Amino acid sequence: MDGLRADPLARPSHIPGGAPIWAGDMTTHSASPSPASRGPDPRAVDDRVTPFHIDGLDVRGRVVRLGTSLDAVLAHHDYPAAVKRLLGEAVALTVLLGSTLKIQGRFILQTRTDGPVDLLVVDFAAPQDVRAYARFDLERLEAMQAALPAGAGFDSGALLGHGHLAMTIDQGLSVNRYQGVVALAGEGLEAAAHQYFTQSEQIPTRVRLAVAEEMHPGGAPSSWRAGGLMVQFLPTEGGRVRPVDLHPGDAPEGTDLPETDEDDAWVETLSIMGTVEDVELVDADLSSERLLFRLFHERGVRVFDTEAVVAKCSCSRERVMNVLSSFTAEERGSLVEDGKIGVTCEFCGRTYDFKAEEVVEAGAADESAAQG
């Protein structure tokens, strides 16, 4: 935490409005359903984030369903299935968090770890563009997979290993740059997200992520889907979120420690979140509203306008040139091959070719401008 300013993701806010999709047995509100309430929309729509509020539990949250957008992000890369699956989880998490940025800006999730997949980068540009890439060691990945017992599930924690996860919010002005860092300790992205919100922001948070590869008949290429669900406990009365107890350092390894002396509403939320199955998150026929209804209808759910997600890379010839111009003459010189500099975008694989003179001239112009 560099502590430049409060984390915009953590800003507690009560969301007014929203269409109640169920106004059933809510203890804090009128027992009779509001005239505006309707049943959950059964139409399942991909590539959308649905924000929601559960008044009866003081919980706000978001559901994301990714279909074509995730498939397009992953299609740029010739990665093994396990890497695509892991990157898909990271994309779902990034979209859940990044889509809370209301104004222009970027949310960047990056891992640096010692596992077979040592780097993940997901870049979300508000309001809707996402792109991503991974770096991995194929030999180590194959060795790990060969050592897995038959039928063993996908283990994102083992693929990542130990290291850290950084989340950067860049709203375009240097003063507004914010970075939060949390340890990755072999337990994967969901656990790291919980850790981040509990320790850094003291907002009880639960995240579920799931990715599925859909096989198609007749030898057609498979396609990828992902789903994510995030809930956060933000009581309207003060004093209900208690500070996290310090970890008792002498507890034996693997001891299941209570996070804190929890509020009943949050305990109930956690118990419901514990029932969410991967298949519910990636089911193309189950709408986000029906999923929320299934989980939380007894407590009243309000949903808000959905937000679109699109796979899009923001690279351009001009941007690449700007990066090259920021290098020293020596650095630029080392990139020249056959009188050309070729740059490939890590996110989308697009290649940009520059004549060496072009880049040198741009750099020289920049340097003289900086001196003048």
Ligand SMILES: [Zn+2]
């Ligand atoms: Zn690109």
